[in-house]
Amino acid sequence: MMSSLKESAPGGHIDEATSHAVTVPPEAAGIRLDKYLTDALAGKAPEGEAVLSRARLQALIGEGRVSVASAGKAAAVVVDASQKVKTGESYTVSVPAPVPAKPLGQSIPLDIVYEDDELIVVMKPAGLVVHPAAGNQDMTLVNALIAHCGESLSGIGGERRPGIVHRLDKDTSGLMVVAKTDRTHQGLSLQFAAHGRDGKLTRAYWALVWGEPKPRDGTIEANIARSSHNRSKMATVKTSGREAITHYHVMESFGEPPLVSLVECRLETGRTHQIRVHMTAIGHPLLGDPTYGGGQRTRKTRLPPEAQAALERLGRQALHAHHLGFEHPVTGERLEFDAPLPPDMADLLDSLEGL
Secondary structure: OEEEEEEEOOOOOEEEEEEEEEEOOHHHOOOEHHHHHHHHHHOOOOOOOOOOOHHHHHHHHHOOOEEEEEOOEEEEEOOOOOOEOOOOOEEEEEEEOOOOOOOOOOOOOOOEEEEOOOEEEEEEOOOOOOOOEOOEOOOOHHHHHHHHHOHHHHHOOOOOOOOEOOOOOOOOEEEEEEEOOHHHHHHHHHHHHHOOOOOOOEEEEEEEEEOOOOOOEEEEEOEEEEOOOOOOOEEEEOOOOEOOEEEEEEEEEEOOOOOEEEEEEEEOOOOOOHHHHHHHHOOOOEOOOOOOOOOHHHHHOOOOHHHHHHHHHHOOOOEEEEEEEEEOOOOOOEEEEEOOOOHHHHHHHHHHOOO
16 A cells, blocks of 8 residues: 655654555564565565665664554554564555755766757767666766756756656667657657557667577567566566567577577567566577676677677667657657667677678
8 A cells, every 4th residue: 555645754844755554464474574574565666666675674664664553552663673573463664755856967968869949859878877866866868958958958847857758778878859848748758658559659779689589570568567586677477567568570690590689679668678578588688688688698608709899898788779750749740860879789780790
């Protein structure tokens, strides 16, 4: 159960908080409180939001933000993170909202593909985080955009994510569009929410994957949710989760039998890590993917030395958002953009040509 509420936080001030309530099942009895809450609350984190860490929960307990109730007893504040939980106990965790922080403009080079008074299209390089979040409070694409567009951008779409209507993973390169006005933000958001099903939005990615997907043209339909084994990862699931559909086409394969393939992926939905999770699910993880590319070391030894060196230099998942098309929310004009592979992926692709 989750609910937003106003409460008196330690120190007496009123803040916005989210309340999470969990009841201990028989199989969890005897587990340390901080560990139990970490696991129990991980599944409640909305997509795109951080999972509460064990250290964070220990801090919340220390701040008096965790209470427990059981049969015949009134709710009481918990003070010991190491206490063992008991069957039937109900714990409530009150998580204060993050302090709003207005991103500041920072002088970061932007590769601008297109710009007008309503929107801007940029080529995001690998290694650049899209917007400020825990662990990346500045030096993001948003900070660069505010410096380029001025203070007017900061109020579009929320303080932490001004103008952002879609994202790319930190280590994925490629095209992104950002709104500069409220009306364009609303219009683009609708197009991205439809994921191209209304014919307005088109997105395509190039990925280098291990092996050769069969058939060479296919569709992966598998719901995606947080992994039950590692809450920082996503995974395909048979029940629950969120609908996820990826269409792929094998453009070229390298080696005999194929060691690596260049694949184009087009999204019908937009889930966290969707392409990386889906390609892994069918047995063809992306080259260089540190999270989903299990068995990379063994596969890498089958590549020629120059390809091994290029993969080492890549240092990230081999994924690039090469195409972006949409309808301009104000003019109605159809806009299409294409971006070549960045040097690191082009270098890796060149090293595979001789296989």
